[in-house]
Amino acid sequence: MPDTTQPVLRIEGISKSLGGKQILDSVSLTLHKGELKVLIGPSGGGKSTLLQCINLLIQPDQGRIWLDSEEVHVSRKRDLYSFRQQVGMIFQDFNLFDHLRAADNVAIALRKVRGWSRRQATERAMAELERVGLADKAELYPAELSGGQKQRVSIARALAMDPKVLLLDEPTSALDPELVGEVLEVIRNLAAGGMTMLMATHQMSFARALAKEILFMEGGRLIEQGSPAKLLAPGAGTRTQSFCTRLWDVSEREHPAAPAGEIGPAGTC
Amino acid sequence: MPDTTQPVLRIEGISKSLGGKQILDSVSLTLHKGELKVLIGPSGGGKSTLLQCINLLIQPDQGRIWLDSEEVHVSRKRDLYSFRQQVGMIFQDFNLFDHLRAADNVAIALRKVRGWSRRQATERAMAELERVGLADKAELYPAELSGGQKQRVSIARALAMDPKVLLLDEPTSALDPELVGEVLEVIRNLAAGGMTMLMATHQMSFARALAKEILFMEGGRLIEQGSPAKLLAPGAGTRTQSFCTRLWDVSEREHPAAPAGEIGPAGTC
Amino acid sequence: GEAPQEKKAEEAAPAAPAQAEAKSYINGIDANFPPFAFVDESGKPSGFDVESVNWIAEKMGFKVTHQPIDWDGIIPALLSNKIDFIASGMSITEERAQKVNFSMPYWIIKQVFVTKADAALSLDDMLKGKKTLGVQRGTSEAEWLKEKAAAEGWNFELRYYDSAPLAVEDVVNGRIDAAAMDDAPAKDATAKKPVKILGTFGMKEEEFGYATRKEDAELLAKLNEGLKLLMADPYWEELQVKYGLK
Amino acid sequence: MEFAPFLTEQIIPAFNRGLGNSMLLIVPSAIMGVVLGILAGTARAFGGPVLSRLAAWYAALFRGTPLVAQLFIWYFGLPNLGIYLSAYWASVIGFGMCSGAYHSEYIRGGLLSIRRGQLLAAQSLGFSTASTLRSIIIPQAFRRALPGCGNEIIYLIKYSSLAYIITFIELTGEAKILATRYFEFTEVFLVVGAYYLALVSLATWGLRVLERRLHIPGFGRT
Amino acid sequence: MPDSIEAIIQALPYLLEGSLTTAGIVIGAMILGLSFGVPLAVAQAYGGSVTRRLANIYVWFFRGVPVLVLLFLFYFGLFNLIGLNLSAFTSAIIVLGLTSAAYQSQIFRGAIQSLPHGQLKAAKALGMNEFTAITSIILPQALRLSIPGWSNEYSIILKDSAVAFVLGTAEIMARTHFVASRTYEHLPLYMTAAVLYFILTWFGVRALLHLERKVRIPGYAVHQG
Ligand SMILES: Nc1ncnc2c1ncn2[C@@H]1O[C@H](COP(=O)(O)OP(=O)(O)OP(=O)(O)O)[C@@H](O)[C@H]1O
Ligand SMILES: Nc1ncnc2c1ncn2[C@@H]1O[C@H](COP(=O)(O)OP(=O)(O)OP(=O)(O)O)[C@@H](O)[C@H]1O
Numbered sequence A, B: 001m002p003d004t005t006q007p008v009l010r011i012e013g014i015s016k017s018l019g020g021k022q023i024l025d026s027v028s029l030t031l032h033k034g035e036l037k038v039l040i041g042p043s044g045g046g047k048s049t050l051l052q053c054i055n056l057l058i059q060p061d062q063g064r065i066w067l068d069s070e071e072v073h074v075s076r077k078r079d080l081y082s083f084r085q086q087v088g089m090i091f092q093d094f095n096l097f098d099h100l101r102a103a104d105n106v107a108i109a110l111r112k113v114r115g116w117s118r119r120q121a122t123e124r125a126m127a128e129l130e131r132v133g134l135a136d137k138a139e140l141y142p143a144e145l146s147g148g149q150k151q152r153v154s155i156a157r158a159l160a161m162d163p164k165v166l167l168l169d170e171p172t173s174a175l176d177p178e179l180v181g182e183v184l185e186v187i188r189n190l191a192a193g194g195m196t197m198l199m200a201t202h203q204m205s206f207a208r209a210l211a212k213e214i215l216f217m218e219g220g221r222l223i224e225q226g227s228p229a230k231l232l233a234p235g236a237g238t239r240t241q242s243f244c245t246r247l248w249d250v251s252e253r254e255h256p257a258a259p260a261g262e263i264g265p266a267g268t269c
Numbered sequence C: 001g002e003a004p005q006e007k008k009a010e011e012a013a014p015a016a017p018a019q020a021e022a023k024s025y026i027n028g029i030d031a032n033f034p035p036f037a038f039v040d041e042s043g044k045p046s047g048f049d050v051e052s053v054n055w056i057a058e059k060m061g062f063k064v065t066h067q068p069i070d071w072d073g074i075i076p077a078l079l080s081n082k083i084d085f086i087a088s089g090m091s092i093t094e095e096r097a098q099k100v101n102f103s104m105p106y107w108i109i110k111q112v113f114v115t116k117a118d119a120a121l122s123l124d125d126m127l128k129g130k131k132t133l134g135v136q137r138g139t140s141e142a143e144w145l146k147e148k149a150a151a152e153g154w155n156f157e158l159r160y161y162d163s164a165p166l167a168v169e170d171v172v173n174g175r176i177d178a179a180a181m182d183d184a185p186a187k188d189a190t191a192k193k194p195v196k197i198l199g200t201f202g203m204k205e206e207e208f209g210y211a212t213r214k215e216d217a218e219l220l221a222k223l224n225e226g227l228k229l230l231m232a233d234p235y236w237e238e239l240q241v242k243y244g245l246k
Numbered sequence D: 001m002e003f004a005p006f007l008t009e010q011i012i013p014a015f016n017r018g019l020g021n022s023m024l025l026i027v028p029s030a031i032m033g034v035v036l037g038i039l040a041g042t043a044r045a046f047g048g049p050v051l052s053r054l055a056a057w058y059a060a061l062f063r064g065t066p067l068v069a070q071l072f073i074w075y076f077g078l079p080n081l082g083i084y085l086s087a088y089w090a091s092v093i094g095f096g097m098c099s100g101a102y103h104s105e106y107i108r109g110g111l112l113s114i115r116r117g118q119l120l121a122a123q124s125l126g127f128s129t130a131s132t133l134r135s136i137i138i139p140q141a142f143r144r145a146l147p148g149c150g151n152e153i154i155y156l157i158k159y160s161s162l163a164y165i166i167t168f169i170e171l172t173g174e175a176k177i178l179a180t181r182y183f184e185f186t187e188v189f190l191v192v193g194a195y196y197l198a199l200v201s202l203a204t205w206g207l208r209v210l211e212r213r214l215h216i217p218g219f220g221r222t
Numbered sequence E: 001m002p003d004s005i006e007a008i009i010q011a012l013p014y015l016l017e018g019s020l021t022t023a024g025i026v027i028g029a030m031i032l033g034l035s036f037g038v039p040l041a042v043a044q045a046y047g048g049s050v051t052r053r054l055a056n057i058y059v060w061f062f063r064g065v066p067v068l069v070l071l072f073l074f075y076f077g078l079f080n081l082i083g084l085n086l087s088a089f090t091s092a093i094i095v096l097g098l099t100s101a102a103y104q105s106q107i108f109r110g111a112i113q114s115l116p117h118g119q120l121k122a123a124k125a126l127g128m129n130e131f132t133a134i135t136s137i138i139l140p141q142a143l144r145l146s147i148p149g150w151s152n153e154y155s156i157i158l159k160d161s162a163v164a165f166v167l168g169t170a171e172i173m174a175r176t177h178f179v180a181s182r183t184y185e186h187l188p189l190y191m192t193a194a195v196l197y198f199i200l201t202w203f204g205v206r207a208l209l210h211l212e213r214k215v216r217i218p219g220y221a222v223h224q225g
């Protein structure tokens, strides 16, 4: 199980401005091996920007990043590429390669980055698609896939590279409850296998069910962090707590008589 | 409140094949004035395809559609355009107009379809953006918006046209809990104002909180339909019921000791 | 073909309304054919043919403008009334005579070889010494050399150029050994480039004439009569001297 | 003049000879053009400050000057530097270089239409910049540029006729020789027009097949 | 080379005058080409089978037949036949413009087809008719993406306008030939013409590049250079 002594990924003081607005304001965090941290917060809070900065897809204005206690320098292209190979990413809007079929979307990095043969790569790609229940859609292009199918291809694509660290940007937003369950299971297994993960999500059940720690992000800063139990405890008085009970109010009003146990912390919280 | 005597939208026997596969298989449904029906089902089940067929964005192979008991014929272009003006649509992947700022994304149809002046249209657009909490992002282009912001612009765009019927394809997938609550509130108000809605969603709390009826779709067919209370009752033995309890299992296993009331029908159900 | 002529007439002589009845004609010229026709330093058409025609026009009482036009398009332009005649060093040939009427011949022209000024090659070397010769494509010398070579077993290689001056350019570059061309432009070339005229190479002499449309007998008559007058006038000699043709 | 014997005895043999020469020009210069175009177009969009500047100048120079002038320089100008190219090679190099400049602009247009997300996704998987371009960006950009590049290939077919100016006699050269000799402009140009039309039709058809084969669902044809 | 420099200086005003003719032809033909090219592209991308076929035939014909031949056919043939007495200059604009429309349509079509289908769907879902959807959603984006290709077409017509000399419009290239034939200063004069063309192209291309940057959609493309 998680070995918390060894930081796998560490970022310090990441700041970023876009269009003249400060989007990230000196964000620091550490991920230990096998740890899963969950990033939550209001829309536009900077979650996606942070994840992309960690991967250096967006160049932070300031800040430093270490992987396995080696600092990552953008200027050394080699290092950058190998860093990114080790840090997988699942995008909020999938960003599948439009010109490739599902199987090739998964296989292409194996071939072009890892240098695998076409056969090897396709075999692995099929195995990954199988894992997310898409073996029969391998031949379809992104435009022919449903929302949930696209999202699953993007998950398969990231997993196929066997990354050390995985950054997940709302990986289940388009999935139905059954699939959410399955993906959750996959994530749990990855964590058990020592994968380190940082996940932005709006589905608080995830945080509750899996995360060791919740990071609450608003206005480009991490304003609260702690275990789910601590932050979400009823009456904890945290921002996280109030953020997550909004939906509750709504449901409550509609079905005032419904037993709390059933509708409960409904929907996303 | 809802006047159920008068069917606003009726479809009958809609079928569609794509890429040699039957995606929709003779789907029929009726929406009465002020009614909100929720479409759920596994990923790839055909929800998005159905919504787009209703709007005739995808040409169904078979089937008929009535709005206010007038049948809609594709061949009569005039009718088709006025039909679509009355039937609003929120897309699963937003489909914002890339070359227009948020405000213009909302205003363009008012100007070009309704023939409003630029000023009038912009005023209304700003009001709609305000309603979804985006007044300060009106000047940004789609590529500069976060996932949740894009989704809200697409909601504002549909609402600005004051449609009679609204088709919503996962309108809250990218929203945080606070916003989900707000959008839910908006939808509730619309329903109260007599808007007729058909919403595909994975967030079962919606169905529970708002829907009069749930339609369960799998493999291109509506296989179950009924009130949330009926379909979701514990032990109802329905496909809907089993579909929605999958996530529960997962959470349960992780925190076996957690009080059911807290984690409850966690996540999406 | 009346309308464009009248229009041209107004352009050419706006200051002479009294002469409005005078017929006005457009002469199409190949402005790449000095000294017969070219465009001078001030951008105006000039040359031996141009000045001859001007003299004739004045004598015969018509107006004329000179329109430079691509050699490839010059006969179609004549046939479709865009121009009215061609006085621009055009050889009288059988093929052309089927399409247009020619005036009386006014000039005899010989075809010569032009070589580098310091070349020490004889005419015989040119024809039988496996040399490379340049010609302007579509000219009579090009055709003659090709046919004779086949008949006589001459072994030179022919290279086709867009205009004779370009062939001279390649003589200077050393890519070809000689250019075959009319003697008048050849003389012009020797004045401007380090080349010399090697001499004629046995081709029959050719005659230049003015070309008109077949149906335009009136103009042809005027041109013929004008030419006769001009060639009898001392101005004819003067022109030849001016353009280095004597 | 009788048209039928003129056609069979003069035009057709001359034109078929010219056609062969035309193909010898077109095919290698088209290939050279596409390759140069992809390199230069990509360099303009993604090459660092130096490379993109260089590529931009290449495109500006070769698009900015008439092809005839370029051919003149390759053929009549280089001898001043002691470089003697044959008419054939001067033509192929001249056409290829010029064509590449135009292709580069179409490719750049194609690159403009690729969304950022595609680049981000590739880089997140550890692709180097070069292999991102090679495997992800260019394949998409090329597809989108293809109709434009088709234009350039068709222009090339037609411009190949300029080779006659530097003495390489291909289809148009043969036509001009015949036409100016017999003054049968209409006939000769109708026939040469038919030849070019056939060549262009072949290219159009080939391009359409290529476009169809490279078609990606979700873009293009509805 | 004092001779050649003298020849160039001598010829310059004459050539500059020719560049006005060239510019006139180019601007006319580009505008004509644009106004025919856009509908052709739309017909090819969205037209029914008949419209599409007609547009294909148009493009095939005008791309297939050399401009020189078209000039001959129209100026000496068609225009004469129908009694249309157009000047060589106007005729050149019409023929070059109609030809350019065929090429421009392919550039626009490429751009139209690089837009994902979703946006057209969204426009239709808002009740827009095809015309509005295309003119206010598709074309604004497609035309942006067409600017590089369009600059190609500009620089091609600029130089193609030289063929108009078969009709007798003496633009830059024809004038260069004249002067070169008289002075035998071929190379320096062609260089001068090339420089003139280069300047004209450079200004046009610069202006288009500026336009391209100005209308660029923030954050959209990979390529910002
Ligand atoms: N290029 C840009 N110019 C200006 N503002 C930008 C730009 N890119 C992003 N932003 C802004 O940065 C903020 C953070 O965006 P980000 O995508 O990181 O949010 P997020 O937390 O992921 O939100 P969501 O939950 O909605 O996905 C948003 O307000 C967005 O509008
Ligand atoms: N052009 C196409 N060719 C082949 N199959 C297609 C095409 N378009 C859609 N499909 C298939 O149709 C099925 C239904 O897709 P649809 O988008 O309607 O699903 P959905 O119910 O909305 O799923 P999700 O919840 O994941 O959004 C999917 O399996 C998809 O792969």
Ligand SMILES: [Mg+2]
Pocket: A047, A048, A049, A092, A169, B146, B147, B148
């Ligand atoms: Mg986000």
Ligand SMILES: [Mg+2]
Pocket: A146, A147, A148, B047, B048, B049, B092, B169
């Ligand atoms: Mg869907």
